[in-house]
Amino acid sequence: VGVVTSTYPKNNADEAMAGISKAGFKYVELASCPSYFEHVIPRPEIAGQKDADALLEKCRSYGLELTCVAGHTRLMTEGGKEAFKTVLDYARMAGVSYVTTDTGEVKTEEDKAKFYADMAELAEYAAEKDVTICLEMHGNWCNNAKTGAEIIEKIDHPNVRLNYDTGNVSLYGGVRPEDDIKFALPYMAFLHVKENGGGLKEWNFPALGDGNNDFDYIFDVIKDYDGPISVEVEFDGSEKTLDEVNEAVRKSFLFLKKYGLVE
Numbered sequence: 001v002g003v004v005t006s007t008y009p010k011n012n013a014d015e016a017m018a019g020i021s022k023a024g025f026k027y028v029e030l031a032s033c034p035s036y037f038e039h040v041i042p043r044p045e046i047a048g049q050k051d052a053d054a055l056l057e058k059c060r061s062y063g064l065e066l067t068c069v070a071g072h073t074r075l076m077t078e079g080g081k082e083a084f085k086t087v088l089d090y091a092r093m094a095g096v097s098y099v100t101t102d103t104g105e106v107k108t109e110e111d112k113a114k115f116y117a118d119m120a121e122l123a124e125y126a127a128e129k130d131v132t133i134c135l136e137m138h139g140n141w142c143n144n145a146k147t148g149a150e151i152i153e154k155i156d157h158p159n160v161r162l163n164y165d166t167g168n169v170s171l172y173g174g175v176r177p178e179d180d181i182k183f184a185l186p187y188m189a190f191l192h193v194k195e196n197g198g199g200l201k202e203w204n205f206p207a208l209g210d211g212n213n214d215f216d217y218i219f220d221v222i223k224d225y226d227g228p229i230s231v232e233v234e235f236d237g238s239e240k241t242l243d244e245v246n247e248a249v250r251k252s253f254l255f256l257k258k259y260g261l262v263e
Contacts, residue, residue, distance in 0.1 A: 002027025076104025167194030
């Protein structure tokens with residue numbers, strides 16, 4: 001169980017990893033999301049093996065192990081397929097087995113046809129790199145477990161699975177994770193644990209334990225899931241200080257400790 005650095009959108013990788021490590025976590029998912037936040041510097045698009053080695057050394061200096069690269073905001077954009085291949089290359093160079101991403105903007109049947117064609121190529125490319133692409137619950141299409149399961153079944157490739165997000169399904173999909181997550185389990189290779197602080201379709205993701213998700217139930221449902229997990233805290237859209245973000249990460253660690261998920 002680690003933390004995804006999108007939790008620290010206004011901070012650099014060093015600040016994020018320092019806070020994650022101080023909270024007690026041992027693992028990190030580093031975000032490379034052009035136009036939003038970039039904690040993989042230089043970007044995968046221009047990075048080489050020496051860059052990946054340097055980043056791994058940085059992780060180790062904070063007592064953290066890199067478990068995943070989040071390579072969002074690339075799919076369904078001009079040149080996005082080739083850009084995403086560089087994220088898969090980077091994961092291979094860093095010895096990481098998982099890359100999370102969103103599907104991109106998919107609104108029409110033509111969009112879906114392009115997405116599936118791109119994913120057929122990217123799935124084979126990921127297999128060559130020994131990396132699993134994990135599609136996140138995000139946006140207007142792949143935003144609940146039932147739809148996500150249908151997408152994974154249609155792609156029909158072992159190197160493309162779901163990254164279930166216990167907050168995004170409420171915001172984007174309008175469903176509660178307690179009602180939804182069971183449909184994702186057979187297709188899930190990554191999990192974002194995110195709290196819900198408000199109602200459906202509301203951007204409100206506080207520290208774990210400060211919201212209304214029934215994690216007693218959720219953690220029981222996933223008790224046989226043995227894949228990686230990242231905590232994500234995104235608050236209510238208002239800008240937070242570094243101290244406030246660090247405190248939310250610390251509270252989330254203590255919350256998970258009660259369940260025996262971290263030590």
